[in-house]
Amino acid sequence: METPPASSSAKLGTIEILRRYPFKGMAGEDLREVYVTYAGIAGDRAYAFIDPTNPSSFPWMTGRVKREMILFCPRFVAPPDPADPHPPENCFRLEVVTPQGRTLSVDDSAFTPFFEERFGRKLELRFSERAMHDACPISLLGVDSLQSLSQEAGMELDRRRFRANFYVRWDNAEPFYENELVGAKLRIGEKLTVMIVKKDARCVIITLDPLTAEASPKVFEVVAKNHANCLGVYGSVLREGVVRAGDPIYAI
Numbered sequence: 001m002e003t004p005p006a007s008s009s010a011k012l013g014t015i016e017i018l019r020r021y022p023f024k025g026m027a028g029e030d031l032r033e034v035y036v037t038y039a040g041i042a043g044d045r046a047y048a049f050i051d052p053t054n055p056s057s058f059p060w061m062t063g064r065v066k067r068e069m070i071l072f073c074p075r076f077v078a079p080p081d082p083a084d085p086h087p088p089e090n091c092f093r094l095e096v097v098t099p100q101g102r103t104l105s106v107d108d109s110a111f112t113p114f115f116e117e118r119f120g121r122k123l124e125l126r127f128s129e130r131a132m133h134d135a136c137p138i139s140l141l142g143v144d145s146l147q148s149l150s151q152e153a154g155m156e157l158d159r160r161r162f163r164a165n166f167y168v169r170w171d172n173a174e175p176f177y178e179n180e181l182v183g184a185k186l187r188i189g190e191k192l193t194v195m196i197v198k199k200d201a202r203c204v205i206i207t208l209d210p211l212t213a214e215a216s217p218k219v220f221e222v223v224a225k226n227h228a229n230c231l232g233v234y235g236s237v238l239r240e241g242v243v244r245a246g247d248p249i250y251a252i
Contacts, residue, residue, distance in 0.1 A: 009187065009250040009251060009252055010250065010251045011171060011248050011249070011250055012170060012171060012172075012181075012186070012249050012250065012251055013142075013168045013169055013170040013171050013248075013249045014168065014169045014171075014246060014247065014248055014249065015166055015167075015168060015188060015189075015243060015244070015245055015246065015247045015248075015249065016143055016167050016168060016169045016245070016246075017030060017143075017159070017166075017167035017245060018030065018031040018032070018033070018034055018041075018165070018166065018167075018243060018244075018245050019031065019160075019163075019164065019165055019166075019167065020034060020041050020043055020044045020165070021044055021045055021074075021163065022043055022044070022045075022046055022047060022074040022075065022076060022094055023045075023046075023047040023048065023072070023074035023094065023096065024045040024047065024048035024049075024060060024062065024132055025048070025049070025060065025061060025062030025063055025069045025070065026069060026070065026072045026073065026074050026096065027070060027071065027072060027073045027074070027160075027210065028160065028163060029073075029074075029075065030245075031245070032244065032245055033082045033242060033243065033244040033245070034082050034242070034243060035080065035081075035082045035083070035084070035085055035240070035241070035242050035243075036137075036138065036192050036237060036240060036241060036242070036243055037085065037137075037237065037240050038137065038237045038240060039129070039130040039131050039137055039237075040131040040133060040137035040138050040165070040237070041131070041138065041165055042080045042082070042087065043076060043079065043080050043091075043092065044131045044133075044165065045131040045132045045133055046092055046094075046127060046128065046129065046131065046132075047074070047094060047106060047125065047126065047127050048060055048061070048125075048126045048132045049061035049112075049115060049123040049124065049125060049126070050123070050124050050126060051065070051121055051122065051123060051124075052122055052123075052124050053121070053122055058134075060132075060134075061115075061119065061121075061123055062205065063205050063208055063213070064203060064204060064205060065119070065121075066119045067208055067213040067214075067215065068099065068213050069119075070205075070208055070210060070213055071099040071212075071213050072096050072097070072098060072099065073096065073097040074094055074095070074096045074097075075094070075095055075096075075097070076091065076092065076093065076094055077093045077094070077095055078090065078091055078093065079091060080092070082242050083242070085240060089129075092127070092129070093105075093106070093107065094106040096111075106125070111125070112124075112125050135198075135200075135234050136197060136198070136234035136235060136236055137235070137236060137237050138165045138166065138194060138234070138235045138236075138237065139163070139164045139165050139166070139200055139232055139233070139234055139235070140164060140165065140166040140167075140168055140178055140196070140232060140233050140234075140235060141159075141162055141164040141166070141167055141168070141178065141200075141231065141232035141233075142167075142168050142169075142170050142174075142175065142176065142177055142178050142232075143159070143167055143168065143169050144169075144170060144173050144174065144175045144176075144177070145175045145176045145177075145178065145231065145232070146159055146162070146167075147175065148175035148176065149175075149219075149222065149223070149231065152222050152226055153218055153219055153222045154218075155216070155218070155219075157219065158209065158210050158211070160210035161205070161206050161207075161208060161209065161210050161219070162206055162231065162232065163205065164200075164232055166188070166243075168249060176227070178196070178232060178233045179199060179230075179233065181196045181233065181251075182196050182197065182198060182199065182233060183195075183196065183197075184196050184251060185238065185251070185252050186235075186249055186250065186251060186252065187249070187250045187252050188241075188243050188247055188248075188249050188250075189241060189242065189243045189244060189247035189248070190241060190242070190247075191239055191240070191241030191242070192237070192239060192240065192241035192242070192243050193237070193238040193239035193241075193252065194235040194236065194237055194238060195235060195236050195238055196233050196234070196235045197233075197234055197235060197236050198233065198234050199228075199230035199231075199232070199233055199234075200230055200231060200232040200233055200234055201229055201230050202220065202223050202224075202229055202230065202231050203220075204220055206219050206220055206223065206231070207219050207220045
C-alpha cells in the first residue's frame with residue numbers, strides 16, 4: 001500500500017513511463033516496475049563498450065560514433081527482481097538482438113568480435129552493477145515537454161530518441177516544468193527520494209530516429225536555439241526504493 005504523503009507534500013505529477021537501457025548506447029526497454037538504487041535503475045547501463053584507442057574523456061561506443069548502435073535491442077534473460085535490492089549476478093545475463101534479428105549472448109566469446117567487425121574498431125566490453133552513466137543516476141523528462149518540442153520542430157518526435165529513465169505527466173501540464181525543479185527534492189512512489197540537480201545538456205543522439213537511426217539535425221538545432229541545448233533534467237538518489245509506472249510524484 002502506498003505511504004500517504006506528509007501534509008506538507010504537494011503532488012506534482014505521475015510517472016507515465018519507466019525506461020531502462022541495459023547496454024549503454026543501445027535501445028532501451030519499458031518497465032512496469034523497477035528498483036532504483038543510489039546508482040540508478042537496477043540494470044541501467046550495466047554493459048558498455050569502450051574504444052581503448054580513444055584517448056578522450058568519452059571513450060564509450062555509442063550512436064555518436066556509429067548510428068546503428070541504437071538499433072540493437074538488449075534484454076536481460078532473467079531480469080533483476082524489483083523486490084530485491086541486491087540481485088545476484090546471474091540476473092544480469094544479457095542477450096542482444098541485432099537489427100537483422102540475430103540473437104547474441106554477452107557470455108559468448110564471439111560477442112565482442114562481432115561488434116568489432118560490425119563497427120570496424122577495437123572494443124572492450126565493460127560490466128558494472130553501478131550504472132555507467134554520462135552524468136547522474138537518473139534522468140527525467142516531461143511528456144508535455146516532448147509535445148511542445150514536437151510543435152517547435154514541426155515533426156512528431158518519438159520519446160525514445162531522448163533516452164530518459166522517467167517520463168512524467170505533470171499535473172499542471174506545463175511544458176518544460178521539470179526545469180523549474182532543479183534543486184528540489186521529490187518523492188516518487190512509496191520510498192524513492194531524488195534531488196533534481198541540473199538540466200540535461202543534449203548531444204547529437206537526439207537527432208537519431210530510434211526506429212531507423214536516420215538523422216534529423218533540425219531536432220538538435222531547435223533544442224540548442226530555443227532551450228540552451230538542454231532538455232529534461234538529471235537527478236541524484238537520496239533514498240532507494242521501488243518505482244512503478246503510474247506512481248505519483250510529490251514535492252517534499
